[in-house]
Amino acid sequence: MALIGRKTSQSGYRLVHSKSGQWFPLLGEIIIGRFQGAIRFRHDYGLSSEHLRVGIDSQGPWFEDLGSTNGTYLDGQLMVPKRRYHVVAGAEVRLGLQQFKLRAHEVAEAVDADPARGGLAAHAGSRTASHLFLPEKFLIPGIVLFLWFVFLLESGQAGWTRTIPLDVLRRWGGSALYIDGHGEWWRILISLFLSDKISHLAIDSILIWVVGSQVLFFFGRTFLVFGFFFPGILGNILALLTESPLTIVVGPSVAVTGLCGLLCSLLMIPALREELLKRWWALALTFLYMIFYLNQQQPLFEKMIYLDALAVGLGLGLSQRYLPEHLVPFVPSAVFSVMLVILVIQLPLAPSKYLGDAFHFANDFESYARDSYQRLRQSFRSGSEALEGQVGRELVSLDHYRKRLELLSPGTEEEKSIHRALVASISDQSSFEGLLRNSATNLRAVRDVASAKLNESVVETNQARILVDLELRKLYGSSAPQ
Structure with a gap:
């Protein structure tokens, strides 16, 4: 025209x-x-x-x-x-x-x-050169402030701690299979707004502010909401089905990964690639975020959850470029269908419930053993009483891990071998602390002998001093030197 x-x-x-x-x-x-x-x-x-x-x-x-x-x-x-x-x-x-x-x-x-x-x-591919870092509306700041508000409420209930205990997360809506399976499926959505650590919340808040602002700028409010909630819900469902039934799933990390996928989809659209590269800080932060989470010590199926969320975000963004206008309203339904397909394909690859439990147990026990060693070493320097008391406390903690390990029920031969290895690790830690207790007893015995010898020496010194004093009085009388 x-x-x-x-x-x-x-x-x-x-x-x-x-x-x-x-x-x-x-x-x-x-x-x-x-x-x-x-x-x-x-x-x-x-x-x-x-x-x-x-x-x-x-x-x-x-x-x-x-x-x-x-x-x-x-x-x-x-x-x-x-x-x-x-x-x-x-x-x-x-x-x-x-x-x-x-x-x-x-x-x-x-x-x-x-x-x-x-x-x-x-x-139409030309874009204005203005770099809008902050969002124009209150949607992004509202999400970030709401996340911090909820975290402050959780922390206040837990005694103003930086790490929220599991029981508090569970009361506030943390998602777990043994809870959700009893009809509380609303937790899958609510748990997106809960955080277990202040460090995780700080990282997620920065990403929501920077990446979310760019997604809002390029895609608008509708796709910002879809890009946040769809991958987040998918990640929670995958976590529930692949983790231990007792694992509490919280946090917006997977949802933020979906926003990262939306932003990265613009790199595949030539008309918008140049304008996106002008916002290099958002892309750099996106890649650092993905590297950070994918390099964490976690099993492959947990890393796949983040990759799934990234793929959903990419698909959501590319649909705007390659789909005809009359099909765009059906994008949310199509993305949800893709999520279901991912679930069906990935579930057979997920480990058994025992392996999920064993993985978390091994991680927790490894952290405990490392911290226990540091505490015992410090007590060893402080003396035998401190060492013996600390060893006693650590042995009580080991009983807790023994009881927790008894709840794991291995089925296959592979699971039984893993179970035996975990039992052996507890036995090794117990033996190590038992040796330290013997060392504390030996230190006490050596100290007692040394103390007795010192007392004998003091007594003999006093006796010698009295004899010398008497001899001096015989020689000099009352004018004897003191």
Whole structure:
């Protein structure tokens, strides 16, 4: 479609695109949108299909938001949908990544808006150079503040600790198979907003703020919500089905990974790759985040959960680029179907419940043994009583691990061999602490002997001093030196 300008003796108006400098004469009504209208920006995900109508009447030029998803800003103020705003020359309007300015002019020259003939729509890949680090709306700050608010409530109930105990997480909605299986499936969603450690929450908050802001900027609110909740719910379901039934699943980490996938999908869209690379800090933080979680000491099936969330985010983003407009509303349903397929494919690869329990037990016992060694070494330096008392406390802790290990029920020969290895590790730790207890007893015996010898020496010294004093008195009488 072409917009043909013509000379006129009266003053007119033209709509100037701030980035490219191209302009359109305002001769009637013009619709700007992503798929419909005279001016189209196919790859601007912040635009609705029909986003903004611009026209002129007897009162002058006007703008009207057509009920867009992400809104339109007129001179920095959000426009009310379906309401006409009469403006004057110099007014600026921003929608999605595009920005236009209304200018007055004397002569309206011909301009072509048809993308087939090189009009502005053919340059839909061009993007404004502004780097919006903070979100324009309160959605991202609201999510981050809500996460911290919930964590403060959890921490307050746990005595203001940086690590939230499992019983507190369970009361606040932590997801676990033995709980959810009794009908409390709402925990799968609620647990996305819980965090077990302040360090994890800090990392997730930074990613939500930086990556989420860019996702909101490129995709809009709808896909931000889908990109957060769909991968998060998928990750929680996978964790419930592959972890121990007693494991409490919390945290937005997998949901944040979905947002990272959404952002990375823009690298596969040539029209947006250049603009995304200008926001290099968001990409760098995304890759560091993925490297951090994938390099943690965790089994392969837990790493697969993060990769699944990343794949869901990538698929969600690419669907906006390659799907026709009439299929875009079905994207959430399609993504949910893909999630179910991933579940069906991946479940046979998941370890048995015993292996999940054994893995967590081994991790916990390894941490305990390492900390126990440090405590015992410090007690050894402090003396035999401190060492013997600490050894007694550590042996009590070992009883706790023995009872916990008894709850694990190995079935296959492989599981039985793992069970025997865990029993042997507890026995080794017990033997080590028993040796230290003997060392403490020996230290006490050596100390007692040394103390007795010292006492004997003191007594003999006193006796010798008395004899010397008597001899001196015989020689000098009362004037003997003291």
